[in-house]
Amino acid sequence: MSINIRILGAGQEVGRNAIEIIHDDSSILLDYGAYFNSTVDFPLPPNIKKLKGIICSHGHLDHSAGLPLIYGSSRPPPLYINSMTLDLINLLLYDFIKIAKDKIQFDSSVLNLMNKYITIKDNYSEFYIDNFYIKTLSAGHIPGSWIVLVEVKNKKILYTGDINVYDSFLLKSADIVNEPIDLMICESTYACINHMKREILINELVNRTLEVLENGGNVLIPSFSVGRSQEIACIFEENKLDYPIYMDGMARAASEIMLKHPEFFKNYELLKRAISNLNIINSKKDRKEAMNEPSVIISPAGMLKGGAAIYYVNRIAKDPKSAIFFVGYLSKDTPGREILEKRVIQSEKGIEPVLAQLDWFGISSHADMSGLINYIKRVSPEKLILIHGEYFRMVEMSKLIKEELGIECLIPKNGEEFQI
Ligand SMILES: [Zn+2]
Ligand SMILES: [Zn+2]
Known part of the structure; x- marks a missing residue:
């Protein structure tokens, strides 16, 4: 047969x-x-x-x-x-x-x-x-x-x-x-x-993020809840970024789940340290505070199809001092790909230009x-x-x-x- x-x-x-x-x-x-x-x-x-x-x-x-x-x-x-x-x-x-x-x-x-x-x-x-x-x-x-x-x-x-x-x-x-x-x-x-070499990409992401922060801006990293958000947190932990890093949306619950399963990780201690050093956003007040100081905000959804990242995108897009750095795959017809390729955002007022810095770092999984x-x-x-x-x-x-x-x-x- x-x-x-x-x-x-x-x-x-x-x-x-x-x-x-x-x-x-x-x-x-x-x-x-x-x-x-x-x-x-x-x-x-x-x-x-x-x-x-x-x-x-x-x-x-x-x-x-x-x-x-x-x-x-x-x-x-x-x-x-x-x-x-x-x-x-x-x-x-x-x-x-x-x-x-x-x-x-x-x-x-x-x-x-x-x-x-x-x-x-x-x-x-x-x-x-x-x-x-x-x-x-x-x-x-x-x-x-x-x-x-x-x-x-x-x-x-x-x-x-x-x-x-x-x-x-x-x-x-x-x-x-x-x-x-x-x-x-x-x-x-x-x-x-082909992706650029991981080490080069990570260096570039860290350096570009630092530039924005030193200039008084916020860096939004729209990121998938599972894996990428935690990987980004580990990258900043390893590179000892001396600025607050916030995590919002479902990435928070995904991180909690991961901490319960150490056997699945190459470097569980790093993950634990990275997550414990994050500022977890739990309220609207926390969100405002995160935006009131130079900071990194890691938040789903990675392709901006929804999730907490939308709150930040609408604010950060208007600020030329700030940046939106994408770090994962962006499917066709998703808001993330549209923002990156056309530099415009769909807001309540209609289509508006994005003034913030935009870039894509293919730190892919x-x-x-x-x-x-x-x-x-x-x-x-x-x-x-x-x-x-x-x-x-x-x-x-x-x-x-x-x-x-x-x-x-x-x-x-x-x-x-x-x-x-
Ligand atoms: Zn798949
Ligand atoms: Zn997958």
Whole structure:
């Protein structure tokens, strides 16, 4: 019997990952995310009757926000997840349901149902789901993130989830897999884009931040709640920035969760020190105070799609002494990308120019092009599927992989199915 792979989401797009692996009458699902912008788009539905288990690679919503659809249905399968990711998805999904309530068909009560089907697995676990033999490795992307190796009927499938192939302050780089792989399903967020060297970027971020602070301004760092916000706090802690650093929004709760799971970190002591030296914002009064002195404010959402960062953006944008420094991936059609590219902001008065300094420091938790190519080369799979990327860049990347590595490379659409 053959093994079929169905791409339910993240085909030719960034986000809403969902991969179904089917063998005989059973199947497993790797992630079940959502794309959340002005609409909420879920992946295609899996065949629930065959589904024996779901593995969630990490806490980001584009890998987890569709799970309530499955756990709200009758007789859902077990959800395999580590303790960090479980705590993070409970936090992020609760917030997502609150914000997206008019666009989705479920409420937060589904989280209680989902929590009844949890099977906790650590990193480096090996276990069976029906005939599927699973190994979990560390992806280096955000705390708790997994690479998943699936073996079924002597075929090995490697799913990267989202990976980072460089060490960060928080995490070690993605684990290397030293087994022959038949099919690799790889993220390609930064297909054809290379990051500047981390050390150079960090130096530049710290120096530019200091310049603004010494000039009496505020620096807003819109940042993802999970991972990036804490990484930025660690960067400033390591560089002993002698100015107050504030943290707002959901990054605060995500930080609390991380402090409960020391085993997931490369340098837990640094994380602990960085978080304990932050000024946590708990009220409107705190927000005003944070803006009344030269300070750094770390606040979600990273792409400015909402969250506490909006409060600061509207104020900082008008101040030429201040700065907004982006530090993560900015999807097309997000307010963050629009502000950075067009230097305008949508306010109550209409479209206004941004007077503050703007810049982007790609201190990413995703592998860049050369990192991805090196990683693929080391795994050296028989066949490669690229997902979770912008289509035209993926096409360029696939050409290079075919030419230079001689690996067959596919860029499937959602709904496409393959046999191996
Ligand atoms: Zn992702
Ligand atoms: Zn991610």
